[in-house]
Amino acid sequence: MNLICGLVLTNEVYSTLEGFDGKFAKEEANSKKLSKDLKVMSLEKAQLESDKRFLQVRLDSLVAKKHVEKAQKLAGERAFATETIMAADNSTLEAMATNKHKLLAEVKEEIERVKADRFDAEA
Structure with missing residues (x-):
């Protein structure tokens, strides 16, 4: 009877150990899967950060291009002005030169008149 009880207990212990081994194997498989998922997520995060940097550089480039276009437009407007x-x-200046020539002509005429008046007065 003791022998039978010992065999039953031994069998039960082996069953329990096999159950633990099965659970341990499942946990180990889950751990490996989670580790692999973590690596994939890490790579995806790195790719997203790279994309973010690229988009930021592109945005900065577009903003700079807009500023250059605006500056060129203002420069064109200033050049036109x-x-x-x-x-x-x-x-x-042309009008002033024309007026100057007219005034000079009038002054010359006045000088000629004054000379003529003096000449007439002396005669």
Whole structure:
């Protein structure tokens, strides 16, 4: 009877140990799977960070391009305004030169009249 009880207990211990071995194998498999999933997620995270950096550089590039375009547009507007002012200044200078020539002609005529009046007064 003791022998039978001992065999039953030994059999039960082996069954329990086999159950633990099965659970341990499952846990080890889960651990390996989780480890692999963690590596994949780590690679995905690195790829996302790389994409984020690329997109940030691209955004910075587009913003810089917009600033350059805006600066070029302003430079063009300033150049046009400068040309307009220079043309107006040239017109003003031409008008002043014309007025100067008219005034010189009038002064010469006045000098000739004064000379003629003096000549007549002396004669």
